[in-house]
Each structure stands twice: as C-alpha cells, then as structure tokens.
Amino acid sequence: MDEPLSRYLVKNLAIKDRVIQNRIILAPMAGLGHIALRHLISEFGGFGLLFTGMCNAKAIPNENPKTSSVFKWRKEELGYLVCQIFGSDPESMAAAAVRIEQEGFFGVDLNFGCSVAAICKKGCGAALLKNPDLSSRIVKSVRNAVSIPVFVKFRTGWKNDPLFVADMAGRFEEAGADALTFHPRVAPDRRTRPPQWDMIRIVQEAVAIPVFGNGNLFEEKDGIQMFRQTSCQGLSIGRMAVARPWLFAQWANKFMPGNDIYYKTALRFSEILSDHFDDLFSVRLFKKYAPYFCANFKFGHQFLKKLVCAETMTDIRNNLISIFESNPETLPRPNINLFL
Numbered sequence: 128m129d130e131p132l133s134r135y136l137v138k139n140l141a142i143k144d145r146v147i148q149n150r151i152i153l154a155p156m157a158g159l160g161h162i163a164l165r166h167l168i169s170e171f172g173g174f175g176l177l178f179t180g181m182c183n184a185k186a187i188p189n190e191n192p193k194t195s196s197v198f199k200w201r202k203e204e205l206g207y208l209v210c211q212i213f214g215s216d217p218e219s220m221a222a223a224a225v226r227i228e229q230e231g232f233f234g235v236d237l238n239f240g241c242s243v244a245a246i247c248k249k250g251c252g253a254a255l256l257k258n259p260d261l262s263s264r265i266v267k268s269v270r271n272a273v274s275i276p277v278f279v280k281f282r283t284g285w286k287n288d289p290l291f292v293a294d295m296a297g298r299f300e301e302a303g304a305d306a307l308t309f310h311p312r313v314a315p316d317r318r319t320r321p322p323q324w325d326m327i328r329i330v331q332e333a334v335a336i337p338v339f340g341n342g343n344l345f346e347e348k349d350g351i352q353m354f355r356q357t358s359c360q361g362l363s364i365g366r367m368a369v370a371r372p373w374l375f376a377q378w379a380n381k382f383m384p385g386n387d388i389y390y391k392t393a394l395r396f397s398e399i400l401s402d403h404f405d406d407l408f409s410v411r412l413f414k415k416y417a418p419y420f421c422a423n424f425k426f427g428h429q430f431l432k433k434l435v436c437a438e439t440m441t442d443i444r445n446n447l448i449s450i451f452e453s454n455p456e457t458l459p460r461p462n463i464n465l466f467l
C-alpha cells in the first residue's frame with residue numbers, strides 16, 4: 128500500500144450547500160444502524176455522515192421518537208445524521224422529508240436499493256427501479272418539499288445493464304438529488320456474489336454530483352482500490368462498521384486500536400444500549416450485532432452461540448467477561464461467513 132487511505136478520505140466534500148470534512152459514511156442498515164450503534168460510532172469519530180436504517184415514509188409524519196426504535200436520535204448527532212426513508216408514493220415521501228427537515232437532520236436519503244421481499248412486494252426499495260418515471264417523480268417531489276440535501280441510494284437494478292444504471296443515475300440527478308450512494312449488485316442477488324465495482328464508475332461518470340461507492344469494503348486497501356477503480360467521491364460502509372465501530376477513526380484519523388478494543392467496545396455497546404432501550408429490546412439488538420462482533424475472532428461461532436443464549440443484559444455482560452477471560456485470537460479480516 129503506497130499511500131494511506133486517509134489521503135483520499137480526509138478532504139472536504141460539498142453536498143448541496145453543505146460541506147462534509149470527510150468522505151466516509153455509515154451505510155443505512157435496518158436493525159443495526161440505530162441510535163445506540165451510532166452513539167458508539169460517534170464516540171470514536173472519523174466519519175463524514177451517519178445514516179439511520181430505513182424508516183417507513185408513511186409513518187414518519189406521526190412517528191414518536193420516544194417510542195419508535197428507528198425514528199430516534201440524539202440531538203448531538205443531527206448535524207451529521209441523514210434519515211433514510213422508503214415508500215412508493217411521491218406525496219408521502221415528501222411529507223416524511225418535511226418532518227425530517229423540521230427535526231433538523233443533515234439530510235434525507237431515499238431508498239431505491241432494498242431487495243428484501245417484504246419491501247419490494249409493496250413496490251418500494253429496489254422494486255422502484257422497474258418504474259423509472261415513478262422513481263423520478265419521487266425524487267422531484269421530495270426535492271420540491273425540502274431544502275436539506277437529498278440523497279438517493281440505489282443498486283444495479285434487476286439485470287446487469289450499464290446503460291440502465293447510467294440512465295437511472297442521470298434521472299436521479301436531474302430530479303434534484305444532491306448525492307448518490309450506489310451498491311453495484313442486481314436485486315435478486317443479495318450479498319452472495321461480489322459487487323461489480325466497475326458499475327460504480329459508470330454511475331460516477333454519468334453525473335456531476337458526488338457518488339459514494341458501497342459494497343465489500345473490508346480493509347483499507349479495498350477503499351483505496353475502490354477510489355482508484357471507480358473515481359467515486361466517497362465510501363459508504365455497512366457491515367464492517369458494525370464489526371468494528373472504530374473503523375472510521377482508524378481509516379480516516381489514524382486511530383490505533385489497542386488489544387483491548389474488542390472487549391471495551393462490546394461492553395461499552397451493552398451500556399449504551401441499556402441507556403437507550405429497555406432490557407428486553409437491548410438484548411434483541413445486541414443479538415443482531417453479535418454475529419458481526421464475533422466475526423472478528425478465530426472461534427467466533429462459539430462466542431456467538433454463547434451470546435445468543437443470553438436473556439438479560441447482565442447475561443450478555445457476564446458472557447462477554449467469560450469470552451475475554453480466554454484471551455481470544457482475533458482475525459486481521461473478519462470471517463464474513465458470520466455476517467448475515
């Protein structure tokens with residue numbers, strides 16, 4: 128590796144009329160990118176923006192952040208937090224964006240990428256890519272309703288067609304999007320085959336707005352490779368940020384994790400979960416995080432078995448203590464077979 132990734136990352140980037148100081152962002156992840164994980168990541172720093180998991184646009188105008196687990200944030204993060212919404216109706220997407228602007232978020236992100244059956248069946252997420260006109264209308268409607276930055280996250284679509292991908296990128300830009308995040312996989316292919324990074328270049332070449340490349344960024348050298356291969360303007364990190372919440376600080380700010388980082392981080396996460404949620408829900412969320420955390424260890428599947436048996440947060444903490452008593456061996460690159 129001849130030059131550090133931080134050379135690419137620590138550079139201002141204009142998004143609409145705002146500037147972020149750093150070109151690495153947390154990808155939206157339902158069930159993982161909640162207030163507690165973002166709180167943990169914020170303690171390490173090093174990112175440009177964080178994204179919420181997808182929120183149902185129809186619910187947002189009446190959503191109560193005190194009772195919702197997804198439409199929930201800390202005041203301190205609003206300046207760098209983007210709320211992602213899904214929906215298929217231009218008016219309700221705009222109404223959700225208005226609430227998001229009123230609450231003080233940095234921006235709103237529109238989901239055109241989710242390929243989960245429950246979302247696609249409703250005509251939302253990646254299903255919208257089958258209807259380019261409706262997709263444009265959704266972006267236009269949101270654009271006209273708010274003045275905060277509008278992001279679009281999308282994927283290759285339903286077949287591997289570079290012309291289609293370039294056309295969609297151009298449509299999103301023309302409809303008023305200020306930045307795109309692109310995940311280069313076709314929709315039925317969830318995370319089984321490697322993403323086709325060359326498609327990211329096609330997207331970035333089709334538009335003048337910044338494109339964040341996404342998909343299988345595991346190590347610093349992957350980040351450098353993605354910048355070089357695609358000319359994208361930034362990186363969007365999903366699962367690795369769950370496995371290693373200090374990764375933004377490590378890649379952008381030269382943060383050097385010590386040997387105790389795994390133990391300290393998991394324990395701290397358990398505390399933060401308990402600060403934001405009741406015990407039962409904290410346990411549920413910790414179990415969603417556990418496979419990514421355990422992927423860091425040589426015998427991670429054994430630790431995972433232990434953690435998923437827990438019934439209370441006290442069990443979780445006791446299990447963590449007993450796991451680390453054996454001084455477990457870590458892996459330089461997580462075992463992605465444990466990633467969901």
Ligand SMILES: Cc1cc2nc3c(=O)[nH]c(=O)nc-3n(C[C@H](O)[C@H](O)[C@H](O)COP(=O)(O)O)c2cc1C
Pocket residue numbers: 154155156157158159180181211238240241280310341342343344363364365366367467
């Ligand atoms: C558990 C999980 C939940 C996800 N939820 C969302 C979501 O709500 N919205 C979205 O646009 N993408 C979602 N994604 C996709 C990620 O944003 C990202 O595109 C994908 O994980 C690939 O990036 P990675 O290889 O860095 O993980 C999700 C991914 C995972 C693993």
